[in-house]
Amino acid sequence: MIRHTEIFAPLRALGLPVGHVVTVLEEMDIFEDDSEPSFERWLVGRLEGLAPGIRSEAERWTRLLREGGPRSLPRREGTVWLFLNQVRQACWSGRTAITTCGK
Incomplete structure (x- = not known):
């Protein structure tokens, strides 16, 4: 060897x-x-x-x-849904980057 x-x-x-x-x-x-x-x-x-x-x-x-490390859960489940709704609304209005909206 x-x-x-x-x-x-x-x-x-x-x-x-x-x-x-x-x-x-x-x-x-x-x-x-x-x-x-x-x-x-x-x-x-x-x-x-x-x-x-x-x-x-x-x-x-x-x-x-x-x-990297272990991921943690959000403090409240509602914060995740609030963020996802904001992203979805921004995508519908055309205000975010293409990669964020998955277009």
Whole structure:
């Protein structure tokens, strides 16, 4: 097996396209992707030097923005119907964007 971490630096030093080499190695079924995702490297760099309490909350918030989270129900069911009626009325009057009205 050939690992990503073993070939990345030498290929870059030679100016060779890493993506093409990886594709060929994957087709040969001898490639193991052990690279760290770029998002993880970016996040570690951004959070470096923050106080632990702020760091954990900022990391949680950033991951929630990227990956999404559980949806919650509206506080009152009536608020949903009120919003939908406003959208429907706006569509009938032609005041909203085409994508909102589904035209």
